[in-house]
Amino acid sequence: MSNEVEIKIPAVGESISEVFIGEWYVGEGAFVALDGNVVGLETDKATFDVPAPVSGKITRVLKSAGDTAAIGEVVGYMVAAEAPASAAPAASAPSAPATPPPQAATATATSQPAGGHVMPAAERMMETNKLASGSVAGSGPGGRVLKEDVARHLKNGGSGAAGGNRETKSVPLSPIRQTIARRLVSAQQTAALLTTFNEIDMFAVKELRQKYKDVFERKYGIKLGFMSIFVRAVVDALEEFPAINAQMDGNKLLYHNYCDIGIAVGGGKGLVVPVLRNAENMSFAEIEHAIIDFAVRAKKNQISLEELEGGTFTITNGGVYGSLMSTPIVNPPQSGVLGMHGIVDRPVAVNGEVVIRPMMYVALTYDHRVVDGKDAVSFLKRVKDIVEDPARLILEV
Numbered sequence: 001m002s003n004e005v006e007i008k009i010p011a012v013g014e015s016i017s018e019v020f021i022g023e024w025y026v027g028e029g030a031f032v033a034l035d036g037n038v039v040g041l042e043t044d045k046a047t048f049d050v051p052a053p054v055s056g057k058i059t060r061v062l063k064s065a066g067d068t069a070a071i072g073e074v075v076g077y078m079v080a081a082e083a084p085a086s087a088a089p090a091a092s093a094p095s096a097p098a099t100p101p102p103q104a105a106t107a108t109a110t111s112q113p114a115g116g117h118v119m120p121a122a123e124r125m126m127e128t129n130k131l132a133s134g135s136v137a138g139s140g141p142g143g144r145v146l147k148e149d150v151a152r153h154l155k156n157g158g159s160g161a162a163g164g165n166r167e168t169k170s171v172p173l174s175p176i177r178q179t180i181a182r183r184l185v186s187a188q189q190t191a192a193l194l195t196t197f198n199e200i201d202m203f204a205v206k207e208l209r210q211k212y213k214d215v216f217e218r219k220y221g222i223k224l225g226f227m228s229i230f231v232r233a234v235v236d237a238l239e240e241f242p243a244i245n246a247q248m249d250g251n252k253l254l255y256h257n258y259c260d261i262g263i264a265v266g267g268g269k270g271l272v273v274p275v276l277r278n279a280e281n282m283s284f285a286e287i288e289h290a291i292i293d294f295a296v297r298a299k300k301n302q303i304s305l306e307e308l309e310g311g312t313f314t315i316t317n318g319g320v321y322g323s324l325m326s327t328p329i330v331n332p333p334q335s336g337v338l339g340m341h342g343i344v345d346r347p348v349a350v351n352g353e354v355v356i357r358p359m360m361y362v363a364l365t366y367d368h369r370v371v372d373g374k375d376a377v378s379f380l381k382r383v384k385d386i387v388e389d390p391a392r393l394i395l396e397v
Contacts, residue, residue: 005079006076007077011071012305019043022065022174030058047270055083056079117143119144121146125151129150188329196363196377197361202226202357204389220285232287233386233393237379237383241375245259247333253370259280260278261313264316273311277310312334314337316337316339325361338362338364339363344358
């Protein structure tokens, strides 16, 4: 058709020449508004969405989910058209629940539960057939429940009970999952990884937040969270123990006079680790704003490759997923990663008395080729001391 508009794969980074087709959010014949997300893409580092170049209908889909496509390649066509009166709101990329498969090996993975984010067509079919939420296992990227999944569920008798039709499906690993697998194995085989643990009494920090939360939010337009305090504590500890901020370079060590801190956040298709550049120069409010921005854009798959590259140290918070303790894995070529965990009220001894305090286990995994055990333990103890007494940051003691 001469009036067709091409849907092309955009450039997503200087080093990326090929992408993996994820999910088509709209099918042939469906209407999508200008800039509504049409198809999801995956690279070996991040996920992206392709917006509609015009408002109109999808006429042809040339690449299916699972196919690869080159930068600039045409993967579909549209024709410009006005939205029908009964059209649903413009399609946009669905955001999956924040599940923690590791990005570049920074956190312990957990399995995707059956019935992740339900696509609109699948949701309508489930409602029509009175299927309970979570009853259908999703096969789409990030565990999304597709219309085909609901149809298969109904075909198999509408239940997962034994005796129904049983299927096993072979799905090729996406570029992201291939990179994660490769880097996980590489990190274990090439680095001498050890983990040291400690626990932090969060009483002082919780009191600090309670005391200043209202004035902080009025002044900066954002809530004071735990992560900004941990980032500042980590920066302080990295400056005191610079080896943990260094990395191997052949037979040399590269020391950095800056702290680029990777923050693991839940994205639309997993955990991503955007980087706070020069975190040593950032205020609490700047850190909080940056982290919220990362979290919002990660769910929309809008984190750029440049924001994921580099980093001298990583912080990951498994506590948001309910983790009590884990051993995070270093993100090569970095030499350390701090794992935060859930805050649990527990009885502890304070000044000879047993009291109930909000306690958090923390873990530091480090490359023993770069970092001595004494420095690793001291680093984690420094983070503990600062979080338990945040005034240290002001007095620099």
